[in-house]
Every structure is written in C-alpha cells, then in structure tokens.
Amino acid sequence: ELNHHENKRQKRTTYDEQPRLSSEQGNLVFHAGSSKNIEFRTGPLGKVKINEEDLAELCSQVRESHSEIQELKKASGASQNMSQQVALLTSKIMNL
C-alpha cells in the first residue's frame, strides 16, 4: 500500500515534468517541465538563430561588453585622480 502510494506520487512528478511544445492561438510556446530547464546547445558549426540573431554571438557580445566596461572603469578612476591634480595646479597658478 505504501509502495503503491509511493509509485503514484512518483508518477505525478513524472507528469508535471514532461516538457511540451504547444500552440496557443498560433503562438508557438515551449514549456519545460516544472523546475526543469530549457537549454540551447550549439555545435562547433551549428548555430541557434532566433530571427537572424545568433544566440551564441549575443552571449559573447554581452561578455565582451562587460570586460570592456571594466577597462573603462579603471581608466575613469585614473581620470578622477587627474581631476584633483588639475584643481591643485589651478590653485597654485592663482597664487603665483
């Protein structure tokens, strides 16, 4: 009896876990099972394209932008220092 119950519970989980591809008024909808993932895997030459947008490229673009921003932040920090230096120079010249 307990075992039977156990089986049933397990079965329910199975049902909920089944992913589905559905059509909703002509919209194409992909559902993962509950608490399951949707994954896109590209091959060495195989791409995943969404309306001509390459998903892997999108990801690498985001990463590239992120590291460029880190560079810019460093440069911007240096520029803050310089601003103090300019203020100092300005006051010196005023006092000449």
Place this chain on the structure above:
Amino acid sequence: ELNHHENKRQKRTTYDEQPRLSSEQGNLVFHAGSSKNIEFRTGPLGKVKINEEDLAELCSQVRESHSEIQELKKASGASQNMSQQVALLTSKIMNL
C-alpha cells in the same frame, strides 16, 4: 509552370497561419503563425541556458552593463569639462 508556381505561393500563404516545424537543408526551423509569437517558458525554478550560460544572468548582466555605461557617461562628461580647464591653465602658464 507559372500555375504550379502560383499554387505553391498560395499554399504557403494558406498554411502560414499555422505554426510549423520544418527541415530546411537539414536545418530545423520553428515558425510561429503569422504575426504570432514564439515563447519559451520555464517554471519559477527552471532556467533557460545557452551552452551553460544562464539567460537570466545574461539579462541581468545586460542591465548591469547598461547602468554602468550611464555612470561612465557622466564621468566622461566631467572629464570633458576638465579638458577645457586644462586648456585654460595651459594658456595661462604660457602667458606668465
């Protein structure tokens, strides 16, 4: 031949309303119905992954980058001002 062509065109138009899954030269193509959407849905615990990349993280990365860029732009504006000040100082020193 023209008629055949015509038929084909018409056929495509008729079926365009229906979402479709097709092979094109070995590529797998998912088409939404005309002016309809394609949606990917996971449960609250499910992720969307692009080759080990978590799309939700990617999105928050994009948003973070966007706000960092706004900061950098402000800093860069300040730096433009400083550039004028430096030019002024330079001319003053030249005239000493």
Place this chain on the structure above:
Amino acid sequence: ELNHHENKRQKRTTYDEQPRLSSEQGNLVFHAGSSKNIEFRTGPLGKVKINEEDLAELCSQVRESHSEIQELKKASGASQNMSQQVALLTSKIMNL
C-alpha cells in the same frame, strides 16, 4: 533481428547529428547539429519571448551598449592625452 537493431542504431546516430528538439529528464533541449542550425522565425509583427523577456529588446539593448562603449572608449582615449598634458603643466609650474 541483428539487421533491425543495426538499423535502429544507425537511425539514432543519424538523428543525433541532426539539429533536434528533445526531452531530457524533463528539460527541453534544443541541440543544433554539428554543422546545421536550429532556427526560430516569427513574422515581422511576432515577438520572441523568453520568460517575459523580449529577445529583440534584449538584442537591441546589447547592441546599444556596444556602440555606447565604443563612444566611451574614444572619449577615454582623449582623456589619456590630457593626462600627459597635465603632467607637462605640473612640471612647468614646479620649474617656475
């Protein structure tokens, strides 16, 4: 029997190399082929949404950030030049 088995294996191998949509432990997985693509296409009015995130918006955000970063890099380059100029001014003032 053996032949049948052989066929099946071959079939699987064949499909494995093809781009495909499959259910794996409740996850919905899109595999691009080794040299073939998976493509999602909507009409001009259709959107691609990933858990309420509009993919087209995400892409344009990524592109916008990319071009803003290019602008910032130019400005940052100018700021490097200024830094040299400030150093020069500083040494001149010291020698007055």
Place this chain on the structure above:
Amino acid sequence: VYKQWIPNTNFETASNWDKGRVPCARDVVHFEKDKVVSVFVRSPYALTDMYLPLNGEFVLAAGAGFAAFDGSWDPGCDSGGTVRFTDAEQRSWFDPTLWQDVFSSGELKPSGRMFSVDEERIPCHYDDVIFPAETSFRVNTDSSQQVIHLRSISVMGQELSTPEAWAGYLQGPSALLQFHGNGTLQVTGTGCPDKSGCACGNAPDGPRICAALLRASGKQCPVPVCQSPLQPLGHCCGVCGATINLDFTPDFDLQKYQDRLVQELLSQPKYTGVQMAISKVHKAQTFLGIVSRSSTPLIQIVLIDDRAGAQTGTAAEQLAGDIMEDVAQHGEALGISSGKMEVATGSTFSRQRGSHTLSRI
C-alpha cells in the same frame, strides 16, 4: 468500479493517421488548423515538415522529440507524402464502445460472466475513470446533464480524487485540450454510500448513449431470435433470455447478493454460457397508463445466454427460475420483498411472466 477510456490521440498510434501509419521522415505532417488536440509523443521523430494546429500541444515523454530530416537516409519511407492526423473531435463520453472495465491498476478486467447494460458501460456517478498514463486523448462531454459526477479521474498517471485536486487539474494546460463539450465533469471523491447499491445515473443520456452505440455497430439493433425480446432498463436493444426485477428492503446488500448469485448459481456448470447483469435502476412509475415523474428504485437482473435457435434464452430462463426459487426461500433474509420475472426465449411466442411476492408481517 474503474472504467478506462480506450481511444487515444498519441502520435505513435497508427490509427490516428489517415494513412493508417505513423508519419515517417519524408512525410509532410498536417494537423488540422482548427482542430484542438493534445498529442503525447513517446519517441524521437525525424521530420520534413509538420503543420501544427492553432491550439494544441505535444507532450514529450523522456527521450521524445523532433529532429530535422536531412534527406539522406530513410528506410521504409521512400515515397513521402501528406499524412494527416485524424479527427478526434467527435469521440463521445457517452459512447459505450469507448470504455472498458479495468482494475484500479488500469489492468483490463476479464469480462467473465458479468456484463453491464449499455448505460452502465459508461462511467456511473460513483465510478472511477482512468485515462491511461502516457497517453493523450480528447473527449466530447456533450450531455443532457449539466454535471457529470464521478468519484475520481486519473489522467496521465495522477489520480484526482477530490474536488480541489480536479479543480487544480482543470486550471492546467492540458484539460482544455482534452475535454470539450457542454457537460462538466465533477469529481466528488465519494463512492456509493448505499449498500443496496446506487443507480448509475446515466439515464438522462440514454438516447445519446444508444445513438452512439448504434452508430458504432451500424445503425440498427440486431434482429433478435426471440419474438418478443425483453427491454431491460438502461439497455439499448431488446434481448432474449430473462429479466428479474426485485423490490428490496433496507437490509438488502447488492454486492453480497451479487456474490451469492455468482457463487451459488451462475458458476454451476449447467449455466456456462449464461451472462448476468445486476444493478439498481429507477423504473418510472405509471398510474393509469400515465408516466409519472417519480420513480421507484429496484434491482434489475438481466440474464442472457449463448444458446442458438429455439434454445436461445432457455439457459437464462432456467437460471432465472433458480433465482426466483432462491428469493422465495431466502428472500426475507436477503432483504428482498418481492420479485418479478420475464422471459423471452427462441421457443416462446410471447413473453412469459412470473412473480413471487413475500408476505410481509
């Protein structure tokens, strides 16, 4: 009682396709644009082209899915063509040919010596309904009743046996694709509370049930061998054999009585080939020839046999006689106050009637 829905809308069921086979890689697969459907997919398929309905779903079993066909290798599918998913739209809840009796496990119940009148081949108000796990389906619930009561419903491996669980399921993505029509299924979670049995409750849909049955078997009842066939309540076509109607007292226990009849009478070797149906039914009351709205519950026993020609129904008649004898002897202890028997055999020119009424103190 567990009743299982027989047809499915699975991708891999050959009879669901107009060509009588599952589509192969070179085929162009069509789901009709406006036909709503839920389709369970059990294995991976290579496809050339597949048009989906505007509203529908593909539920993917582990390992199932769709791959692009590269055109290179395709055994047993050299031609390719258009393959259409057949229409599941008209499969009616009230078609007796679409249900089978099963155990709670879903395992097919050997029909044995018992049968059900046609109305009771459809799930009754206190029955449990099973839609087998790993299958998809679509059922039309058009009914003369607004609400179709059931004890529980199992769908894709989950048993829903409370009104709340069922309401939750109805909110899910599949329910709207699986059930359509004006009848609303309602899970009560309660079995028949009366030991004297409960009427099935499908009588209001009797005409619908018989229409579906006759559509399936070719429009007309078979011509009976006996001249004046019996018309058991809840059954679509006349039968040869015997019927017994029993009036009962509060002591009557339907299950016990059925077991008694099976063990002591029906299982006797001389009754091999006799089949029995027994259930509580409501007989409309007539007063001066006018059918009244009220009805009286009674226990109806229907007996048929496999005898041919003039012998048709004679074994059933004999068993009916034994049952009446038993009623006469033990009726009071069994909770039976009176019994009426009707017989129609291949050798009789008119129905024979017999009755026994116990004198009550």
